Amino acid sequence: MDKIFRVNMTDLTTKIEEVPAAWAGLGGRGLTSTIVAAEVPPTCHALSPENKLVFAPGLLTGTAAANSGRLSAGAKSPLTGGIKESNAGGTAAQMLAKLGIKAIIIEGAPKTGAWYNLAVSANGVTINEEKELLGLGNFAVIDAVEARLGKKTGVLTIGPAGELKMTAANISVKDPDSKIRSHGRGGLGAVMGSKQIKFISIDGEGAKPVTIADPEKFKTAARAFSKALLDHPVSGEGLPTYGTNVLVNILNEAGGLPTKNFTVGQFEGHDKISGETMHDTIVARGGKPKHGCHAGCIIQCSQVYHDKEGKYVTSGFEYETIWGLGADCCIDNLDDIARADNLMDDIGIDSIETAVMFGVAMEAGILKWGDSKEMLRLLTDEIAKGTALGRVLGGGAASVGRTYGVTRVPVVKNQGIPAYDPRSVKGIGITYATSTMGADHTSGYTIATNILNVGGYVDPLKKDGQVELSRNLQIATAAVDSTGMCIFVAFPALDIPECLPALIDMINARFGIALTGDDVNNLGKYILKTEREFNQKAGLTNVHDRLPDFFKTEPVAPHNAVWDFTDEEIDEFWNF
Amino acid sequence: MQITLKLFATFRNGRFKVAEQELAEGTDVRQVVLSLGLTEEEIGIVMLNGRHGELDSKLSHGDTLSLFPLVGGG
Ligand code: SF4
Numbered sequence: 046m047d048k049i050f051r052v053n054m055t056d057l058t059t060k061i062e063e064v065p066a067a068w069a070g071l072g073g074r075g076l077t078s079t080i081v082a083a084e085v086p087p088t089c090h091a092l093s094p095e096n097k098l099v100f101a102p103g104l105l106t107g108t109a110a111a112n113s114g115r116l117s118a119g120a121k122s123p124l125t126g127g128i129k130e131s132n133a134g135g136t137a138a139q140m141l142a143k144l145g146i147k148a149i150i151i152e153g154a155p156k157t158g159a160w161y162n163l164a165v166s167a168n169g170v171t172i173n174e175e176k177e178l179l180g181l182g183n184f185a186v187i188d189a190v191e192a193r194l195g196k197k198t199g200v201l202t203i204g205p206a207g208e209l210k211m212t213a214a215n216i217s218v219k220d221p222d223s224k225i226r227s228h229g230r231g232g233l234g235a236v237m238g239s240k241q242i243k244f245i246s247i248d249g250e251g252a253k254p255v256t257i258a259d260p261e262k263f264k265t266a267a268r269a270f271s272k273a274l275l276d277h278p279v280s281g282e283g284l285p286t287y288g289t290n291v292l293v294n295i296l297n298e299a300g301g302l303p304t305k306n307f308t309v310g311q312f313e314g315h316d317k318i319s320g321e322t323m324h325d326t327i328v329a330r331g332g333k334p335k336h337g338c339h340a341g342c343i344i345q346c347s348q349v350y351h352d353k354e355g356k357y358v359t360s361g362f363e364y365e366t367i368w369g370l371g372a373d374c375c376i377d378n379l380d381d382i383a384r385a386d387n388l389m390d391d392i393g394i395d396s397i398e399t400a401v402m403f404g405v406a407m408e409a410g411i412l413k414w415g416d417s418k419e420m421l422r423l424l425t426d427e428i429a430k431g432t433a434l435g436r437v438l439g440g441g442a443a444s445v446g447r448t449y450g451v452t453r454v455p456v457v458k459n460q461g462i463p464a465y466d467p468r469s470v471k472g473i474g475i476t477y478a479t480s481t482m483g484a485d486h487t488s489g490y491t492i493a494t495n496i497l498n499v500g501g502y503v504d505p506l507k508k509d510g511q512v513e514l515s516r517n518l519q520i521a522t523a524a525v526d527s528t529g530m531c532i533f534v535a536f537p538a539l540d541i542p543e544c545l546p547a548l549i550d551m552i553n554a555r556f557g558i559a560l561t562g563d564d565v566n567n568l569g570k571y572i573l574k575t576e577r578e579f580n581q582k583a584g585l586t587n588v589h590d591r592l593p594d595f596f597k598t599e600p601v602a603p604h605n606a607v608w609d610f611t612d613e614e615i616d617e618f619w620n621f
Numbered sequence: 622m623q624i625t626l627k628l629f630a631t632f633r634n635g636r637f638k639v640a641e642q643e644l645a646e647g648t649d650v651r652q653v654v655l656s657l658g659l660t661e662e663e664i665g666i667v668m669l670n671g672r673h674g675e676l677d678s679k680l681s682h683g684d685t686l687s688l689f690p691l692v693g694g695g
Contacts, residue, residue, distance in 0.1 A: 278691035291692045
């Protein structure tokens, strides 16, 4: 039977607990959000001992199901002040699932200034004082932990940003190449830092295959599911070839590529930072155009990017990062953007929040538009070192806007708005406004239907149908985030009729249950409502479900679109 | 009439990124697609002057037509 591992950092004790019946059917986001809602006082300070940091693999993680190896991390967010779930690939999720660990709950905080590491194994968790690796970047931590405990050790770590409790700090997860994937958004690295935990190691010794109630049925469903993933042109061909960065040119053509801190919708230098250019560059320099963030990913949207000398620069080089440091900061040098991506991984800071922040910092005059060298300097000399300026920058877009008196600050609930302009792609604006997570494109990715013609088509420039589209996608996404599946399974799931039933069949075969499509839908609704209730108790109500005013008053070229939803229309979202 | 034709992702292989094209009046998107040796099924997204277009959309002088295979990200 799966267990809950509980770690108390106040009295430095650990426990292994049975899984309460109410949590048995939950995994991933459904479980982290349920635990946070049940155990964290919504009004607590996110960096206080009252907050809890929860890790949970998904319901299908550890099985042979394709793309099921994602790990959810949850807590109250120091950035948004609301509930947070952020999921990532890497090796940790599958290791935890195979060790029979349903969730790790970390509570309390040390009473002294000492720092610790947690060692997770089949037998439980031990808490060890850590001195040697303090202050180090994430790559050095991963190398050192491997040297100490063995190459196969799983690692969750924070960099200097997390140690300094910056609200843009993330939690890094070791990937199969000993590089990094991130629980990026919402400042969860600061929560780990507040508990004075530098890293968590996972020893896979004693890991067993997860039990499957009906192996034959599982195999059939898993095969149908993989086939759907490979058959769909987006997951089967587009993502592996160009990665997510293929979107630069598409959004630029559609006039929805936020440029120069969201003042225009197209970027002159788009071709230099596009997915097509990146693909050719990677191939020419001997990098890897396709690569998976965890074993069992058959889509492989990730890649390994090399410099001119053919040396590793970064991997998992995503559209949102390239858009943000590129178009939004007017930088058309992909090599410098790749270097910044690597630095952000090492410092342990969210690459979306930080990219949006740099756009605001340029508007504030901290550095010039397009100055990629100064951007790199600010990352290494200010943010990584935690100078006063570095801490302001490491607080994210809203922090810089507030400190420097900038009014054009693209955030919702304090979290930076990513790579799609809500004026010219209106569905995603509804997602930014209403998501329980703050501005987050992944929580209801209407771009699929607004721009990519996946799951039908809803005109991005009109208001019609956007609230319903965002609602349906947010409900489905909350459920998918509970399975351990990568969200890109949504592309085939929206178009190929066999895909979603196969996913549900896998869950049923794994646990010997009989969920229907309605049950899965209800799970998604339950998760959103649980998160919303936490947020309301924390003081985030419908008045926080709004985009910044400038989207209403500043039309964005080329379509001269404005954000024109009324408050009542936005609030319709929650009618379910 | 003249239009600007932009191709993206795999459509560029063996073709071009962007080209000016001289077309007969009344040409529609489908005819341009077929003239490139592409099939209707291969077309993921048609954009005409930055808005979603259809294979049946008629082209006018000065239009920008952008063709994408089905691709995505997020
Ligand atoms: S498709 Fe990309 S994000 Fe999804 S599991 Fe694979 S590599 Fe990770």
